[in-house]
Amino acid sequence: MATSSLQKAIELVTTATEEDKAGKYETALTYYDQAISYFIHAIKYEAQGDKQKETIRSKCTTYLNRYEQIKKFLKEGKDKKPVKDGGKDSKDSDSDEDADKKKLQDKLSGAIVMEKPNVKWSDIAGLETAKEALKEAVILPIKFPQLFTGTPSSSQSLIHWYLVVLAVIAFIFTLLAIPEPLRRQAWVVNKKRGVKNVEIRDEGNHFHVDTNNIVVSLEEFSQEKVIILISNKGSGNRKPWRGILLFGPPGTGKSYIAKAVATEADNSTFFSVSSSDLMSKWLGESEKLVKNLFALAREHKPSIIFIDEIDSLCSSRSDNESESARRVKTEFMVQMQGVGMNNDGILVLGATNIPWILDAAIRRRFEKRIYIPLPEANARKDMFRLDVGRNNNNLTDNDYKMLAERTEGYSGYDINILVKDALMQPVRRVQSATHFKYVSGPSRKDPSVIVHDLLTPCSPGDRGAMPMSWLDVPGDKLAEPILTMQDMMRSLATVKPTVNNADLTKLEQFKNDFGQEG
Template structure:
């Protein structure tokens, strides 16, 4: 019978694996365990009859996989003798000391959190962030200086332990955090969201918070960046769930609790709605910096940054005019305006009915000058040829430059996203608890 064959094959494989395990041929045992488990899983999926039989096979799979993991760990560490499941107490004691007394549950939680460590630097420099000088100075003071000149921060002079960036959406709070991750070369940067810390299992969420801080202490100097911190640390109230309350309590204890060393750890939070934060959490963010909507000179810089090296015919005066016309726009809004304007030349190519020949650099190699490049034009232009973009050779299309008209057209259709009501609340919060960024 087919089911008997697969199941029997799995049993034979794990029997051989345990024999090899006993004979200390660990590499072969590991291969056989993994192979056997694959057959068991196939049997569960396609052949096992009844839920009870499936449960029994699953339990066996877990057992064999655990053993395989132990062997794998031992091979990795170069140990000759892995922990035997039925070993003597003394053997177990010795093996435990080899494992640095690591609690397997703690290890599992820390492995889960290791995904929050930003390994690849985002390549955002301070110069890429337009304006926000006070915020940049505060972050340099808290992050870069203590790493570069640790002797300056001795005795009573200690760097900031918690910085909260608050302001309307799209003003560059997360972007500043990216700049910190890039510029703080020797630091470990943890980018944490609520999904990393909230678990469906009772008691696991606060353990994750504790393990996050333990991991940060082990990798210090480290920065823990929590975007939308209000989702984790809103005001405590009577009608909230018990688990939410416990997460907040663990945060409070870890950020500045008794017996917890916070040296070398900076907690960086970002939020659009700081007034919902719990008062105790607010107190633990020692610096609360308001990231406002960009001023006119910052908006002009943003237009230049977002245009980059795309071909355009905009003058300094045009950029100034655009900056003046975008009062109330956030950095993200300006980015959308420019992105839409950058698409206007593509739309011109799509809708053009006539093209004309021009001289210019080849699209493939800018050092080669070509005389027969084609660019969209109006039917009345001298040398206009009636054709659509489908008839243009891919190597012959000249990129139409972005013009002021393109920018104004995009500006007319892209509206600011920041609400005046929220701005009033944010400014009130800044006057009461924060400082200008």
């Protein structure tokens, strides 16, 4: 019963808005009236906390205002359709729509990553294919726009149009020199093909129109010369990728790669969103959030939209799912396709652990689908080095190699957890020690000065061992124990991998069917 009144109110107001849009105002009025009663009951008896009460009260007020407008309209018996904001004209309605749009975009503005995560490409071990694909999709189009005909610079655009105008003028004058029957057919061919390469050439007694390597015979013609009408050899098809899907086992660095993109993509806007940023319990608001997310990305382009765990937002459509979830997926597909909109300069970067549940239409819109596998031995070795970092240790290159060999099946996250646990082993030695001894080391107050009164845990049989616990050691007199290979092996015995073979088999199958190696 905890949410029964609120759920009933939402169902009633959904029906009310549908009847309202259909112009059935009397029916809509009845449903609005019932919905408002349930909203009030939910505010009084079911809402938990002031924030939830305020949210419900705000929505209730909106529907109450609409209820009063319809009631007034029916009472006055006007033929004019009631407007939504106190009887204001369309200009006021437009301004209110702009206000709603601004409100939604303000909500999404929190998804913009303002501060760079400071993750470099060099911080990512392995995954060279994935890094190269992202450089190709993000970094190169920003640095060298002339390489991508889909994103020309402003000066190139002016030169391009200037050449097009000259070519059209030359085309017209050349056609005037061709007999009328041939001229008409040349016009028809050029118009039908919509081509960029058009050439009429002599081959014996026949002239041909060459349109992008499609040769069309016109008629016999005795004039012996080659007439080039238009020649524009630019391919016009090289454009940056608009959608890249990163898939693989959990903990392999998909989100970490996204952080590197946010760091390395200078002069671009990075949006990091999840399903919770885009989903709303209010009718119609979720798809508006999706639409406004892409509108915001177009305003700030070049931009990157990173959606982590995209499977929670774009799973396969089914008969059992709610209508609102279906509308969100449809809106997402429309925005990614970019029909009627300019999506140049926008990259959608998705990440998922279970790509096989993605809707097929969504999968198609991710032009590159890159598998982020479990790290290989060399990558694991580099990960151990990166995670140990500057912590005091005596590990050798052979130690790192041995650790890499013994962690087959571990993800990058598993290795990170293993190293974290190993770094706690010296702390545990301090905590459990029953004897300490004096050693030499840098002073805590002045590291350039070597002192000889630091204490470190030791075995009872060590020379100079003194029975004492860590509680007896002064805070500035403890010498930090170093991380050893024994510490790493002790943690290796307790930290297990989190990925099983069944998941890997499914991911490998998806890679073979739809993806590529990362």
